[in-house]
Amino acid sequence: MSLKEIAREAKDAFSSIQALSSEERDEALQLIFDELKTAKNQVLEANTLDMEAAEKLLAEGKMSKSMCKRLDLRVSEKYESMMQGVLDVKNLPDPLGHISYANKIDDGLELYRVSCAVGVLLVIFEARPEVVVNITSLAIKSGNAVILKGGKESTHSFDALSNVIRKALSKSKVPLDAVQLVHSRDEVSQLLQLDEYIDLVIPRGSDTLVKNIKNNTKIPVLGHSKGLCSVYVHEDADLDQAVKLVWDSKTNYPAACNAVETVLINQSVLESHFPAITKKLIDSGVEVRCDDASYAVAAKALPEAVASGKLKHSVVEDYDTEFSDLILCVKVVNSLSEAIQHINLHGSKHTDCIITTNEAAAKRFMTGVDAAGVYWNASTRFADGFRYGFGTEVGISTNKIHARGPMGLEGLTIYKYMLRGHGQIVGDYGVGPGKRSFKHEPLPAKHVSEL
Structure with a gap:
């Protein structure tokens, strides 16, 4: 399957996931947690293979000590923390459908600003295999589709976690194509050109990786180049x-x-x-x-x-x-x-x-x-x-638009304006005889489901 087809399927899956209820999305997260628990030994065995290769590269001076540490899922209850992050996200309030602005423009003409999913996310990361689970959880909870691109240093861990996620999603209402996973480094440059399907790129990795992505795509990029x-x-x-x-x-x-x-x-x-x-x-x-x-x-x-x-x-x-x-x-x-x-x-x-x-x-x-x-x-x-109470994070943004700091569910949502009318036209409004004036009166805050 070509990358364009993968991106197109992710876009189609995004449309499908919009029709799911919060309960159906939460059910998918519970299934992912259950599968992670069952497959722990297999995932850690796969991670051991990655670590053995990484330690050789570290000894040869071809991998940094910090990257090697980030790759290891076996230390300090990291696997259990990754699992718990899925439940933490599941237990957070649904981020979709919240009204942040409500205004009566005129009698029978009401405007609402409503939170919604961003669309198709492309997440490119190095080393950290737990990113696969963290971002999948956040994407599903927030109603987004996601394409995940892992680094070659985490190939075995990436494959094992991918299998866990696909097995869980096959039992859920969330379409399999809502979470797409690709491997080859050569595919990054091609993915970065698919702006008609991909809405946001989130890089997680080195300063070099982030700068390279920002310089080679028209798609909005949200991330930080370094943590100084x-x-x-x-x-x-x-x-x-x-x-x-x-x-x-x-x-x-x-x-x-x-x-x-x-x-x-x-x-x-x-x-x-x-x-x-x-x-x-x-x-x-x-x-x-x-x-x-x-x-x-x-x-x-x-x-x-x-x-x-x-x-x-x-x-x-x-x-x-x-x-x-x-x-x-x-x-x-x-x-x-x-x-x-x-x-x-x-x-x-x-x-x-x-x-x-x-x-x-x-x-x-x-x-x-x-x-x-x-x-x-x-x-x-x-x-x-x-630690901020976001359940987990998709990354930390040092940008000044859309989202800043640790990005949880809110960082993966945007908003749309919903206008509800009864046949009004702009030509009816203005200054002069027979023209109507706008009322612009605040309306009570509600959830979109209450409209």
Whole structure:
């Protein structure tokens, strides 16, 4: 089957899924959960094959450590979390049919803005095999069709999870063609040209992948190119909070896009706070790269860190780098304004945090920093659809249109305007004799099913 036929079938399936009830879509999600539970051993065996190949590539320097970690479904109850994500999505309210604007234009002429599905999604991802399940769940719940394109590094896992999903959907009212899965890397460029069938592209992977997709399609692209997150330690930051928050933001899962890469520390707390922050990081295996001012303070307090090679001088490029590893760069700033300026210049508009006891400073930071997530005294690792209560996420958007931040069900919906009339024509309205005036009166909020 050609890619054009696959995309056309996905478009047809999108039309069919619009006729399904919320209960029928939820039933499909329950079936996916049940099949995942039954097929756990087979899926993990397939994932082991991918991991064996990945570990060889890692040893040869042909795969990054962060990508290898993202590929593994066997660690830290990752498989169970993936399964639970399906149920979490199933148990969320139906995102379709909600009216966000209602206006009586005139007697018997009523306008409603109603939430609806986007259409056919093309999701291109690297390494993370759980994306297949996460996005399938969100797509079905939100009434979208989806074409999933996995990377070659996750081929065995991708195939196993694809089989699980197709088996589940064959027992449901959701058409099989609503979830299409393709493999070859060569197919990406062809898929990106099918704008008559595909409504939105969501890339999940490296900076190179995302930029390449954005540069080679007319289809709207929603994603982030990199996660370059910062934490700013303000002049009145609580020491214990600063140590704990920086440490968690870096070490909880350094390969994640919401891990901190840069710490900005106010000059006034450099000597009182930075040695403790640095020691906690270095004790956890982090390599800390400092500007001259912060290096001088840390080297004096922790000479053993210099000897071990864990404390180093930074270079200019470090402040524009997503390390996705146990590496962190540090810069001293003289003011809150300087911190905001640095983040807006060097950050990726993902997630940034201020550590302070001053509410006014926190509000100024959260207003001034241009990012999808701005935090006050909280780890950047909270930037996640599951932690936000979205069930799971299709990705994290640093765009400024349609959706921003962790994208759950709401990010996969758009809206349409529904106008209900009784034969009115525009020519009846205007200024002058015999012309009607618009009333434009608000109407009670309802669900579309109540109209």
